[in-house]
Amino acid sequence: MIIVMKAESTKKDIDHVLDSVEKAGLKGVLLQGTNRNVIAIIGDERVVPKDFWDVLPGVEKSVPILAPYKLASKEGKDFKTIIHFNNGKKIGGDHIAVIAGPCAIESKEQIIEIAKRVRDAGATALRGGAFKPRSNPYTFQGLKEEGLVHLARAREVSGLPIVTEVLTPEHVKLVSKYSDILQIGTRNMQNFLLLRAVGESGKPVILKRGMSATIEEFLLAAEYILAQNNPNVILCERGIRTFETHTRFTLSLSIVPQLKEMTHLPIIVDPSHGTGKRSLINPMSKGSIAVGADGLLIETHPEPEKSFVDGPQTITLESFDELMQELKPVAEAVGRKI
Amino acid sequence: MIIVMKAESTKKDIDHVLDSVEKAGLKGVLLQGTNRNVIAIIGDERVVPKDFWDVLPGVEKSVPILAPYKLASKEGKDFKTIIHFNNGKKIGGDHIAVIAGPCAIESKEQIIEIAKRVRDAGATALRGGAFKPRSNPYTFQGLKEEGLVHLARAREVSGLPIVTEVLTPEHVKLVSKYSDILQIGTRNMQNFLLLRAVGESGKPVILKRGMSATIEEFLLAAEYILAQNNPNVILCERGIRTFETHTRFTLSLSIVPQLKEMTHLPIIVDPSHGTGKRSLINPMSKGSIAVGADGLLIETHPEPEKSFVDGPQTITLESFDELMQELKPVAEAVGRKI
Amino acid sequence: MIIVMKAESTKKDIDHVLDSVEKAGLKGVLLQGTNRNVIAIIGDERVVPKDFWDVLPGVEKSVPILAPYKLASKEGKDFKTIIHFNNGKKIGGDHIAVIAGPCAIESKEQIIEIAKRVRDAGATALRGGAFKPRSNPYTFQGLKEEGLVHLARAREVSGLPIVTEVLTPEHVKLVSKYSDILQIGTRNMQNFLLLRAVGESGKPVILKRGMSATIEEFLLAAEYILAQNNPNVILCERGIRTFETHTRFTLSLSIVPQLKEMTHLPIIVDPSHGTGKRSLINPMSKGSIAVGADGLLIETHPEPEKSFVDGPQTITLESFDELMQELKPVAEAVGRKI
């Protein structure tokens, strides 16, 4: 931590900061500059929240040197996290993982049909929503446990691991009973009780970036899960909120290579929610792989027009087949396989 | 709903849309323009989600005519919502309500001292956090139920209604046992299960705007609560996330008069979280009242330097006294009382 | 400047940075931390751009200690800038300055009528656009020099100083011939040749904040003008671009008290462009004054419905009269006069 003192700060202010540093078990070094005095803290600054220093009299600002997350950080680690499933599938590593399926599970027949089709097209896992968080209280909210039963049946039939979203700590036990991977939605990225609960479940977790979360907040959310001794976190960029309205969100692909510099966790991209537009899913999927993503999360439905939820951002099963074919050469062009 | 057809849409596309309109029990009128065909839907368009139309072949875009929320809307209502408490205090109406207290409850003594002091300075209600959602998993997370007990004791001593945040549907029952008002934090504005649970509790709810929520999403979140037959929702602007970093968030005061044109619900402002800076709380409180806010939510602490949480945005009890004195003439200048 | 070295940086990297610091005539102090080495630079770091350090091998990041603007900074200055006009009017100081007039000058009669009316209502200066930057190439672009002549005539008749926008360095001479105050629009805040030209003109300048400019960029733009020995810069907040679309821009009122902590320059607010909505101008004007603004820029027109430009954000002359009456008690409530 570097503490910059105000131009008008007094010796008393400086001594007070130095005292506080010492009380925290750290070492402070005073640097007397031409225009400002600066106190550098030696030791692991993360034992004291940044806020603490900002509040002391005479302090202009404090600048952290170390990232506030430790387990999610690449620093001091020489591995990349890879998540393995019973059937030999995995997320992370050389292969690109493609997770596909409908936004909402609508019936057993629907989810089984989709499961077989996406498996045949080369998907790694099947996704489907049983509990749907909808911004409008008057719209379809999901089949709930019945949906989970259908999803598990689709796993049996297709052999694909399954992914579904969990909305609240209370549901974690129930959803864990059925699902191979738990998904945390963008609106829950900072639902800290839920993060703790999925951490404790021990299940692999797809953590979607909050639509206005900074990279640091994103990695701190992952840290919550990792801190429960659950090492299996998959980060997912799904678009951020900006002034641009032609797409529903702005898919920030540069976060992918940026995260690869900061963390050992795998990073996937959701171009369906990230754009909200069917016609952009194919090019943005290619772009995601080209920038180095470890996988994709794609909404597919036999008849998007008749889907209960998110039709405009859902592609048909035929389009999904085509997409998988077209992704292959892109993956190879960047030294990956799909 | 207005449905704009693509320039290249066919008669078949148009007929398909008109059919779908009819099937939904609505009436469609085709307008043949010079460059585009447009279908206007007559009837309550809210029976069909906007998404549905966007997915149909040949549709360029659909434009809703009516707001998707009904209960929160001012339209067709000739009252303003006012929330009354047992002790004669209220939120909404002519008086400005000021809710003050520490970010986190730290001890019984602390919260009782603060309660008495803010009451004497003229506060309407006391706030204090028992469950703290923190972005860093390694920091203080609140006293939990013990904190609620202290808070309830402070109510007894001070006579002030009390406000505290609830984080998850599981906690609603427990928190409702103690608190007069439930608060939904910015990170939970779209935690729909929680919105439903606080709706069902029947307790008045302070709903904080999500840090990247549009006005429409904000009112839809209120609608979730109202839809449970709980009419007592207080909207709270607490800063949005923008590119500006000198303040922690950008406090969007124009939302206050804008909301007053759209809803009958009271609107308060939280300048503490909205700026993250102690020195800005006084001027932004005055600004909030001048633009027409119905109240303020202010973090106060006897010694912000020693507070466990949010020190930089907390003012001392002395500053709070001063602020209350200075707010009086501003309130009067805009025809309100404090 | 604080230079944080990467965890994996070598002794050679550190020596190279220390050498570079010395070559720049500064002094470097190496601090060996537990997890990172940090080099603190003693001396006026502004002689070397921040970028320079970030590029050196082994550098993780560099953190400036001093603001990059000097003349605009409050630091080391014990005055507030006040701009005086021939007729005794001024901007800055205790009085609130209100600058009013139409977006575009449409005719001599129009601007003279408006001038008299806004003067009688208590305005400090008259504004009117002669050159109009319009985002659509097919719309009205202003009366150009003819407009300036009308505007100057309105000054004679009303006695009010006049303000008009200048779009390009070539126009500065011409516009300076007529106008008392030059205005730089939001789209030109970083038109550095124009900033230099208005600086050289010696005329007072209203500098509008770029719609996506940070506070630092805003003050650096002011610095461009000040660096030409032109001390008369008036900062103007006019709304920033955010995800919110109910208002055209988001008027960031917290920038007003924030700027007051950083600079000696006066700060005014433009609620007309900042909201784009007639109905919000009155409350946001009150809010601007309550947070400490030194003035307002208001679009007024006898018949907004018939104005060539910006009708939706323009108030009538009657509404302006009313607004001026209602602003008085607000100004008094915060110890100012209008």
Next chain:
Amino acid sequence: MIIVMKAESTKKDIDHVLDSVEKAGLKGVLLQGTNRNVIAIIGDERVVPKDFWDVLPGVEKSVPILAPYKLASKEGKDFKTIIHFNNGKKIGGDHIAVIAGPCAIESKEQIIEIAKRVRDAGATALRGGAFKPRSNPYTFQGLKEEGLVHLARAREVSGLPIVTEVLTPEHVKLVSKYSDILQIGTRNMQNFLLLRAVGESGKPVILKRGMSATIEEFLLAAEYILAQNNPNVILCERGIRTFETHTRFTLSLSIVPQLKEMTHLPIIVDPSHGTGKRSLINPMSKGSIAVGADGLLIETHPEPEKSFVDGPQTITLESFDELMQELKPVAEAVGRKI
């Protein structure tokens, strides 16, 4: 145009709107809905600015049906714009164009060396800045005309067409004398006098997106140039300003396929400014091509550490060679050549 009337609008309001529609030479159709009356305008609505309708009494909002730009629109056009140069190079079409060079021209030797190296690596054109818009008034501002002379000499030696930025209408003539392509920087995207001047020059123009410009504003800026009978506009995404600060801007790659649906103009991407980080240029270049961009703008310098400007986002000539090699398979994977 669709005009939505307020719930409380009167028959007089409606008649007034219908009259105004007729006076504008258009036809209005009144649709009486259950909750709102709506007036649909038949005819080319672009003869009246949208603003006009919003101002009329009783109007709630107006919704344009047609895009406000015509020349830039793909609608009714069956070609894609391709820009050809004397030496057989081109921008647009099947080949990916790569424009490379230093941010600022520093000397004749420097620019000639770079020209030869980037040509040998396969670049389409050479870029170099002679006039540098810098946000800090105390930093290097470019070699000006001397730089242009060097750049033209580099063209002679390398055979590459040259690109340089023009800052103000006054410079257009001078810069056009030397440069094959004029570049409009992000801060000038809405400098309408400059847009007109480069339009009149007849030279091909690279138009960089404003850092907070919507897609519509971007295409309207292109329209300004096109409206001067200059058909040769190349759009360039260079990052937008969002809340994210790990990269300098957020490179919005989804704008590329989105623009391809809206316009016939070629679209290139500038990953150097768009990320501000050397390490991200390679992956984001690949991503740009994968999403369908027609080209790239890359900052290269023999020794970024010694470059006068933008060192942190500049890659070495060796990295550029490597990048060009790695881009080839990506281009082929999406059916393009480089």
